[in-house]
Amino acid sequence: MTNVELNRRAFLRAGGDAMKTSFIALSFPAVLTACGRAEQARLLGEDFTSLSADEAREYDAIAARIIPSDGTPGAREAGAVYFIDNVISDAFEGEKQQLRSGLEDLQAKTASLYGKTQFADLTPVQQDNLLTQSEGTDFFATIRFLVIAAMFSLPEYGGNKDKVGWQLIGFEDRHAWTQPYGFYDSEYLEKGE
Amino acid sequence: MAQQQPSVTYPTREAVDFVIVGSGAAGGVMAKELSVAGFSVVVLEQGPHLKASDFKHDEWSYDHNGGLIWGSKQGHPQTFRKAEDQTARPAEAALGYAHNVGGSSVHFSGNFWRFRPIDFIEASVRGTISGTNFADWPITYQELEPYYTKVDWEVGVSGLQGPWDPPRTRDYPCEPMPIKGSDVLLERAAKKLGLNPYPAPVAILSQPHNGRPACIHCGFCNGFGCEVNAKSSSMATMIPLALASGRCELRTGCTASRVSTRPDGKADEVVYWNAEGEEHAQRAKAVVLCANGAETPRLLLLSASAQHPQGLGNSSGFVGQNLMFNGYTSVVGLFPEPVNAHKSIPATRVIHDFYELDRTLGFYGGGGIDGRHYARGTPLNSALMSGMFGGPKWGADYKRSLEQEFTHTAAFDGHTTSLPLATNTVTLDPKLKDKWGRPALRCTYMDHPDDLATMKFFFDKTNELMEAAGAIRQAGSYPENGQEGNVHLLGTCRMGNDPANSVIDKYHRSHDVPNLFICDGSSLVTSGRGQPTMTIMALAFRAADHLIQSARRGEI
Numbered sequence: 251m252t253n254v255e256l257n258r259r260a261f262l263r264a265g266g267d268a269m270k271t272s273f274i275a276l277s278f279p280a281v282l283t284a285c286g287r288a289e290q291a292r293l294l295g296e297d298f299t300s301l302s303a304d305e306a307r308e309y310d311a312i313a314a315r316i317i318p319s320d321g322t323p324g325a326r327e328a329g330a331v332y333f334i335d336n337v338i339s340d341a342f343e344g345e346k347q348q349l350r351s352g353l354e355d356l357q358a359k360t361a362s363l364y365g366k367t368q369f370a371d372l373t374p375v376q377q378d379n380l381l382t383q384s385e386g387t388d389f390f391a392t393i394r395f396l397v398i399a400a401m402f403s404l405p406e407y408g409g410n411k412d413k414v415g416w417q418l419i420g421f422e423d424r425h426a427w428t429q430p431y432g433f434y435d436s437e438y439l440e441k442g443e
Numbered sequence: 444m445a446q447q448q449p450s451v452t453y454p455t456r457e458a459v460d461f462v463i464v465g466s467g468a469a470g471g472v473m474a475k476e477l478s479v480a481g482f483s484v485v486v487l488e489q490g491p492h493l494k495a496s497d498f499k500h501d502e503w504s505y506d507h508n509g510g511l512i513w514g515s516k517q518g519h520p521q522t523f524r525k526a527e528d529q530t531a532r533p534a535e536a537a538l539g540y541a542h543n544v545g546g547s548s549v550h551f552s553g554n555f556w557r558f559r560p561i562d563f564i565e566a567s568v569r570g571t572i573s574g575t576n577f578a579d580w581p582i583t584y585q586e587l588e589p590y591y592t593k594v595d596w597e598v599g600v601s602g603l604q605g606p607w608d609p610p611r612t613r614d615y616p617c618e619p620m621p622i623k624g625s626d627v628l629l630e631r632a633a634k635k636l637g638l639n640p641y642p643a644p645v646a647i648l649s650q651p652h653n654g655r656p657a658c659i660h661c662g663f664c665n666g667f668g669c670e671v672n673a674k675s676s677s678m679a680t681m682i683p684l685a686l687a688s689g690r691c692e693l694r695t696g697c698t699a700s701r702v703s704t705r706p707d708g709k710a711d712e713v714v715y716w717n718a719e720g721e722e723h724a725q726r727a728k729a730v731v732l733c734a735n736g737a738e739t740p741r742l743l744l745l746s747a748s749a750q751h752p753q754g755l756g757n758s759s760g761f762v763g764q765n766l767m768f769n770g771y772t773s774v775v776g777l778f779p780e781p782v783n784a785h786k787s788i789p790a791t792r793v794i795h796d797f798y799e800l801d802r803t804l805g806f807y808g809g810g811g812i813d814g815r816h817y818a819r820g821t822p823l824n825s826a827l828m829s830g831m832f833g834g835p836k837w838g839a840d841y842k843r844s845l846e847q848e849f850t851h852t853a854a855f856d857g858h859t860t861s862l863p864l865a866t867n868t869v870t871l872d873p874k875l876k877d878k879w880g881r882p883a884l885r886c887t888y889m890d891h892p893d894d895l896a897t898m899k900f901f902f903d904k905t906n907e908l909m910e911a912a913g914a915i916r917q918a919g920s921y922p923e924n925g926q927e928g929n930v931h932l933l934g935t936c937r938m939g940n941d942p943a944n945s946v947i948d949k950y951h952r953s954h955d956v957p958n959l960f961i962c963d964g965s966s967l968v969t970s971g972r973g974q975p976t977m978t979i980m981a982l983a984f985r986a987a988d989h990l991i992q993s994a995r996r997g998e999i
Binding site: 394416432443 | 500502503625630661662670778780781784785826827836837838839842848849
């Protein structure tokens with residue numbers, strides 16, 4: 251297999267996996283109505299709507315491994331857990347149940363491998379090890395999708411606090427641009443080709 | 444531009460001249476042409492009348508919550524299967540289209556390639572292809588050219604005549620859009636390979652035109668409504684003129700359920716549910732369906748009666764058949780310097796050197812190539828795809844990918860032909876129902892082997908271009924196992940001279956029902972090279988012209 255072929259397969263996975271296996275992604279009845287509430291909760295440090303304090307602590311710990319805080323803000327600083335709370339509060343009961351049992355499975359592995367009840371109490375290396383083992387599960391795909399969505403959606407949905415997600419990728423929240431947009435068109439304007 | 448909207452309301456039990464179902468690319472043009480020409484018009488539109496001020500840079504709402512393209516959450520489930528012997532499974536928006544005034548012309552990319560003379564006569568020039576319904580159009584490029592020019596000027600297109608472009612009677616009204624870094628890379632690579640890149644024609648204004656402002660290059664075109672009305676959607680261009688005529692009533696939140704016919708077989712009224720769920724019926728002298736290549740055939744199939752047992756206007760059996768999606772391919776390259784392809788419009792250069800592939804390749808096909816951002820330039824979609832060069836999908840190294848891929852990549856995309864096949868269809872799902880209790884749309888689709896070979900050709904060609912552009916790394920894909928959905932919904936009520944193998948005549952009149960007209964993506968006989976909306980609008984201007992003449996002669 252050529253490099254292009256290998257890369258193409260990686261690309262196919264990249265484009266599809268999060269959306270296709272995330273069981274929650276396509277079925278939020280009314281996230282829009284809830285969005286202001288989640289941002290307010292995050293700003294005021296209010297209670298979560300749907301998650302218990304323990305669940306929130308666990309999701310926050312998972313989020314912090316999916317996009318870690320290493321030198322620049324990660325999912326924790328973005329307030330991803332508030333976004334997740336927001337989305338879960340509007341999910342269907344069956345989906346909530348799937349998430350709960352997914353978390354319980356993770357905690358069961360936490361106990362059997364490391365003798366602790368809470369994923370959040372593990373070391374980062376232990377956490378990464380457990381998440382690597384969970385990579386193929388719908389639970390992991392769903393949480394990964396929600397953490398990324400939290401990081402890069404409008405802050406009013408509860409995550410992306412201070413637009414830290416957008417800063418990470420170099421997206422500036424502006425409505426108007428003029429040339430040059432980047433290096434190559436700048437060069438083109440100078441040289442005429 | 445007309446801002447005032449004199450409100451006109453018509454009683455449902457008195458026949459208006461025309462009732463139009465759908466207000467998208469074709470319906471908007473129809474509404475404007477017919478009402479400005481002096482006819483009474485009612486437009487039924489399922490969705491709301493959103494305006495520029497309603498649109499936001501809100502990926503979560505639009506892309507992940509079905510804000511514009513409704514799905515099962517909004518009560519509009521669909522099903523998909525690859526072949527007739529399979530049971531279709533639920534699929535979100537396999538047949539993708541927006542539910543709002545202006546239809547998908549509101550959130551599309553605005554690539555406005557004209558079809559070329561060859562597109563209308565390719566079957567006779569090249570020969571028919573066995574096992575397909577590949578055929579000539581009943582009209583030629585020359586017959587459609589004046590209407591392409593009408594679209595250029597009345598709707599608003601920016602561009603510059605290219606080396607391969609078909610003849611035009613008038614220049615573009617607006618100069619081409621400024622080049623982006625992704626297209627600088629494409630242009631340089633193309634020239635290295637001896638190809639002829641040139642400015643992409645787009646339905647986005649580079650300068651003020653017809654009272655609308657120029658684009659501000661915000662980057663949120665594809666998937667989003669334009670916040671400044673620089674995108675030439677029918678919502679921004681045609682609907683305001685229709686409403687200003689004082690003869691067009693736009694009824695939003697109204698979902699057509701069937702077209703009823705009189706004992707003499709002519710269409711009588713369109714039955715619909717209003718926003719409150721109440722059933723009404725609008726009488727009309729003529730019915731014009733512009734509901735798109737999925738909804739139009741469903742409405743005809745649901746309008747079956749004793750007189751029209753296979754569905755209205757379906758004596759040929761061609762209603763819902765010959766669905767064509769167009770093929771696509773995409774290759775992404777990583778570059779050492781910031782490209783920032785997320786800024787400004789999707790594409791500013793095209794390569795049309797491969798419009799018709801060499802016959803010696805042994806398969807039929809053709810298409811065009813343009814430069815873009817790999818995920819439409821939006822943060823969340825981009826992040827979901829990050830790590831595309833083989834990197835991990837979470838953790839510290841994923842974060843490193845995030846830091847460079849959004850800004851330092853360019854994508855070269857191929858847009859290609861689809862052959863019309865009897866087996867690629869829009870039909871009624873036998874089990875699943877939508878919120879109104881109607882059978883859900885069922886899509887059956889598998890790309891023809893020639894269509895897949897064409898995609899492979901364009902995939903390889905764009906990989907070559909990416910290498911020539913100097914990409915450090917590259918990755919890409921095309922649907923090698925067949926597409927499972929698309930937003931181009933073409934060919935399902937095709938036009939033709941022979942009532943045995945077409946649904947409408949060359950003037951868009953149903954062969955079976957003399958006062959029923961159909962104009963939208965379903966009218967297309969062949970797929971073109973991947974950018975159909977310009978042609979859909981041109982067809983609508985032409986159809987309206989003939990409709991007006993017929994009505995004035997009393998021939999409706």
